[in-house]
Amino acid sequence: MTAVSSLNEKSDELTSTKEAHADHRLFGLITFLIADGMTFAGFFAAYLTFKAVNPLLPDAIYELELPLPTLNTILLLLSSATFHKAGKALEEQHAKRCQNWLLVTAGLGVAFLISQMVEYFTLPFGLTDNLYASTFYALTGFHGLHVTLGAIMILIVWWQTRSPDGRITNVNKFPLEAAELYWHFVDGIWVILFIILYLL
Amino acid sequence: MPTTAIYTILISLALIVGSIWASNSLDFLPAVASSNAPIYDELFKVLFVIGTVLFIGMTGLVIYSLIQFRKRPGQEGDGLAIEENLPLEIFWTAVPAVVILFVGLYSYDIYNRMGGMQLLSSDSHSHHSMSAQERLWGGIGEVKQEENESEVLPVINVELSAMQFAFLFNYPKGEIISGELHVPVGYPVRMRMESKDVIHAFWVPEFRLKQDVIPGQPTILNFTPTKTGKYPIICAELCGPYHGGMRSTVVVEEPDEYIAWFQKNSKSPDIEA
């Protein structure tokens, strides 16, 4: 139970220093992401088991090309870096710079989605063609859904940093932090997905 | 307090003796009709004794406490403020751990004697064509025939296919397809099972055997019937509205009766079982 004990330590120091009414939304989000990660873990486990025990039926087609997904990986990793930049900029109170980095991040996310779509349309197999194909689409689709949600979140955050009443500032930066954490999570999942689906 | 200790020991002894007696004289299980049924019943008795001692012992303690330590009219104040006792905690962690370990090893032995730990091979004895990568899962393997090694009995091969809501038995040797399973008493049977639609299960309570019959995933079951008679074959996996009615019969008969049945139904009567 290492997870528990590390949580405990953190909370002990927190409660002793801060007021009991501190903002715990980030903690809640982390817990949620662990849960979300388990959904992916289930899918990964299913895919790996299928691979191990269910041979591809004789005339089934399941071939993946590497270039596009590699590009996708680079796009997402880059976007993680740019999001980090945005967060840094907010801390240093460069609102404008923060907004620009946010836009770049969202742009990279959208580019990822477009490239993923391109891949979908060029693949030689469809959703119901065979077991691996179905699992491939389920996994990448579920991940794509996460990217879409993330991109929307980034745009909302971007919009809010622009508002004159300062809904997101370096004082109230939870929405940005939350979106950033979520985005890194989605990236991390992609890396695992890339390794399992394309490289293995 | 030595008297309490003596009482405790006496009561525990009585409990153990009592439950051993109960396990021997009460009849909880159906007839014994396969070579692994008596092994099963042995395990059942051991589990029954442990369970009974534990259950009656704990229930007794609860009832005793409720009576002995009940709050009587006029009593005020709290009970004894005892709350920690490391030796006790170690004791009641260690004893169940040992019991569990014993039960685990024992049931492993039982399972091994039933043939459950045998790796299943798809080739032995059966001669039907199979794709190269066919995986065989589960079921119970062949029991090593230790006693009568000299005269190894031929294995009866049967292929079971299950569908909503029937079992069909196929005897490849005689090209027999039958709704009833016929097997000669004392001969090892090897059954390869596969389902045509949803999951079913093959269960003969008198054999103490059950194995799911799965679509797309053949399974194997080996058993040796030991007592003649007719026993029910029951589908034990929910498979649709008529799941409850999905039953058949296994007829365990003397070898000559079996051969007669076989030859009557076989398409190639000259081949024997």
Next chain:
Amino acid sequence: MSISIPPNTESNSKKLQPTGWLRYFSFSLDHKVIGIQYLICGFLFYLIGGVLAGAIRIELTSPMSDFMARDVYNQVLTLHGTIMIFLWIVPVVNGAFGNYLIPFYVGARDMAFPRLNAVAFWLIPPAGLMLISSYFINGAAQSGWTAYPPLSITTPAAGQIIWIISVLLLGGSSIFGGINFIATILKLRQPGLKLMQLPMYCWAMLGTSILVVLSTPVLAGTLILLSFDIVAHTGFFNPTLGGNVIVYQHLFWFYSHPAVYIMVLPAFGLVSEILPVHCRKPLFGYSTMVYSIMAIVALGLIVWAHHMFTSGTPPWMRLFFTIATAFIAVPTGIKFFNWVATLWGGRISINSAILFSCGFIVNFILGGITGVALAQVPFDVHVHDTYFVVAHFHYIVYGGSVFVIFSSIYHWFPKFTGKMLDDNIGKLHFILTFIGFNLCFAPQHWLGLNGMPRRVAEYDPQFTFVNQISSVGALLMALSTLPFLWNIINSLINGKESGPNPWKALTSEWLTSSPPPVENWIGEAPLVTEPYGYGHKTKNSNSPVQMNKKQETS
């Protein structure tokens, strides 16, 4: 989702939320209101699930399928299992008591995320109603609560899809609740309150919530794949399309085995709160109790395949899962021995709460023993999917969790309402339930051993008599609900006032008025570092409860 909570003042507690009975129908953010909402909602679903159980038992009084059509029987048992698990036990032992008690126990004024909390509750009634309405629309799901493919893919799709959506909603509710409990217990603890001073129920809920967060999402993913198989004709679990039905079983049980601990760990926690109060003794072996909860959580995650011993798993897997499963008896046993040690030497008030708790101990031990037997592969190969299993889990879920829920209602009703329940009617309720329960489920062990499979509407006539005994037991259980309901209604209307702390308990929910004010305490929260400090009265110098000066209780 702001969670900054200002100190309680009269004006503060009156605004924002509706008051009176109306608040139970509102999107209330008060953890106590949400707790009661969970409890009442869950109980209504229990009655529905119970009527379905009644229908099952009526059908089984005769060996023919005569009371209802065969497919209706399958729908009824699917609904019964699903409702009882997802709409009664899980929401009540977690949601109801968790919401009501956890903030008190950590010394907080509400849960960490009150709005999320309300959302989690309000997912339940629509999901439940949808599930039940599917029966009237096009026939409910009929592949059992386990929904094994390919059966669940080939039965009528509408009912199965509605079943999936409902379970997804309920799973979501459960995850939101779990996140909230973890955050509340770890983050909202009062300064000065150490983890090892928390009441046992907090530990139970922490362990349960970890299980919820780790395992429920896997079920959600699995059901999404299953729904693709049904709607989009993919072949994940469809062997005719190259899929694998066993993978579904692994994924399903990866959730549904932990789910059984989600149903029972909180009940363990509740018993640990109830016993010390009525025995007037400290909880025996606090720290081993804590470790055993965490051991159950860890082991609970790695034993799922014991539901699949006949599905065709490789031998090494069976061996591993046998040993791992049976070892859960060790930490569980620690808890039971400690409870008995808590009873030992106490000054026990024989009331309805303690009777139901002791009933739980006795019933659960029997259910646990049959569980350990089932964990042995060679044993399970005979009784898997028979009434022996049905008996095993009803001994645990009914004899365990439901008994604890009743015990808890008798214990906390005065806190919820400020009124006492009638103890004599409570004892009548206990006796009827206990006899009915054992009459109903004990004979089922024999049925299973002797050849009656589960999930059948028709059976071998040799089992008729024993089934009828079982049905009489079910009837007694149904009857036992009547004195209980009467007791509740009667007490609400003209029950005796209970005062803030009728049991003279030490945990902090009792150190405020009954029912408590909106933010739990007028003034500052008391710091309870010894929730089980009974019998420590002599050491007056350090009283277990450090009362705050501003504290106004009795």
